[in-house]
Amino acid sequence: MEDILQQISQSLSDIFESDVVQFGIRAIGIYLVILWLASAYWAFRDMQQRSDNAILPYVAAAGIILFTPIFFIFAVWIYKIIRPHEKIGEVWERNLAEEALLAEVESIHHCPSCERRIDDEWIICPSCRTRLKRVCPNCSRLVGMDWSLCAWCGKDFERREVPAAIEALPRSREATGRIAASGTAASSAATSPTALPSSSRTSASTRSLSPTST
Ligand SMILES: [Zn+2]
Ligand SMILES: [Zn+2]
Helix, strand or coil, X not given: CHHHHHHHHHHHHHHHHCHHHHHHHHHHHHHHHHHHHHHHHHHHHHHHHHCCCCCHHHHHHHHHHXXXXXXXXXXXXXXXXXXXXXXXXXXXXXXXXXXXXXXXXXXXXXCCCCCCECCCCXXXXXXXXXXXXXXXXXXXXXXXXXXXXXXXXXXXXXXCHHHHHHHHHHHHHHHHHHHHHHCHHHHHHHHCHHHHHHHXXXXXXXXXXXXXXX
């Protein structure tokens, strides 16, 4: 009986002392050491991404180193529990998204007097009747109440109708000159361009009449 036990222990010690097993144990040891150092490096990098503090990454790495290659896995667990929840990049991204949302909310137009939500194309507030926009007399597009000229067509709102009348003057004189040559009867029609078909008719009639008169 004792011989059998002795034989088993002998064979076990033989197995442990064999080169293959020794090599295996050594390889596992080396692997654990590499894993231990890599974990410390990972904690260092991870903390760098989560904190602006320059010392904290070193503290995290040192904590894992202190737990030795055998127990470092417990340090990794502790680190995962107590590390900052968000990365700096994630915080930055979240702030950016919040700012974008805020800008979107601010872009929604409100009536300046009653704060009612209004459409961008309304010219008058339906609640308090405040003038919101006006229509350009030249291009019929919506322009702001404070615009001094139309951004769409360039019409100057500050310049009153007087220059327009001056601009129109040579044109009317030219027209009256043309009509005076064709006949005196059409001179009244030149002042109102809407009556042009009738004026052409009268000028035609005077032209048809003129050969007979001469
Ligand atoms: Zn209003
Ligand atoms: Zn315009």
